[in-house]
Amino acid sequence: MTDPKTNSFSLFRWTLYCGLGEFIGIGISGSIAVAAFLLMGEPKTLSDKFIILFLMLFAGFIEGSVLSLFQSAVLKNKFKNFNTAVWWKFTVLAAVIGWFLGMMPSLFFADTESTSTENGSMEINPLIYYSLSILMGLILGAFFGLFQFFALRRIVKNASVWILANSLGWGAGMLFIFIGASVPDQNSGTLFIICSGAFGGITGGLALGFITGLFVKKLHVKA
Numbered sequence: 001m002t003d004p005k006t007n008s009f010s011l012f013r014w015t016l017y018c019g020l021g022e023f024i025g026i027g028i029s030g031s032i033a034v035a036a037f038l039l040m041g042e043p044k045t046l047s048d049k050f051i052i053l054f055l056m057l058f059a060g061f062i063e064g065s066v067l068s069l070f071q072s073a074v075l076k077n078k079f080k081n082f083n084t085a086v087w088w089k090f091t092v093l094a095a096v097i098g099w100f101l102g103m104m105p106s107l108f109f110a111d112t113e114s115t116s117t118e119n120g121s122m123e124i125n126p127l128i129y130y131s132l133s134i135l136m137g138l139i140l141g142a143f144f145g146l147f148q149f150f151a152l153r154r155i156v157k158n159a160s161v162w163i164l165a166n167s168l169g170w171g172a173g174m175l176f177i178f179i180g181a182s183v184p185d186q187n188s189g190t191l192f193i194i195c196s197g198a199f200g201g202i203t204g205g206l207a208l209g210f211i212t213g214l215f216v217k218k219l220h221v222k223a
Contacts, residue, residue, distance in 0.1 A: 009077075009217055011210070011214070011217065014074045014216060015209035015213050017071065017074055018205045020205070021068075022208065023198055023201045023205055025063030025067050026201025027201060028062050030198065034190055034193055036051075038190070043107065052107060056103050057103075060095045063095050064088075064095025075216075078219075079156070081221070082155060087151045091147070129182065130178060133174050133178035137174025140174070141166040144166050144170060145162050145164070145166025145167060146163050149162050155222060156221060157220050157221070161219070162215065164215070169210075172211055173205065176203040177201060178200070180198070181200055
């Protein structure tokens, strides 16, 4: 029997919207990152690093905003009491903090001189690289899901499963995002870098959408 407080949910639509949200969000974020490093080069001074950090936090704000709006377009039809503004607030907050945590090691703690090879490129075993991307996705996904949980718990009885859903979804999604980021090298053109990043974004978003969508179908509104 259909719950009167909910509407039909389309897994295909949710998956597509998550894919488009990440495609646009990662595309814009990647463009900001490329533009920043083209204009400033590798940040050397502390002030340069803080400028890059600020720009990437802004990129996280954009990515979180776009993804939240696409997700809200589906969730507000499933949950009649769904609050788009609250969902946006927690999604953006999670995205900005996630970008902050992700950028801090490479900007302020990595010793680029000791970890780079003679030609200046990083040599990392692909298996380790992609395994770490999945692990990062599992951890950051749980963190992301925790923030969105605070928006869902007001209207959903079993909202805690959303943390697991995002952990698994971002674990798979981050793999595709890292693949898109790793294909270009230092000889790649700007357009190729942006396209590769955008491809990683949409495939990662589709993976995120499909996995989390399986959990959305199981969420039940509070009486």
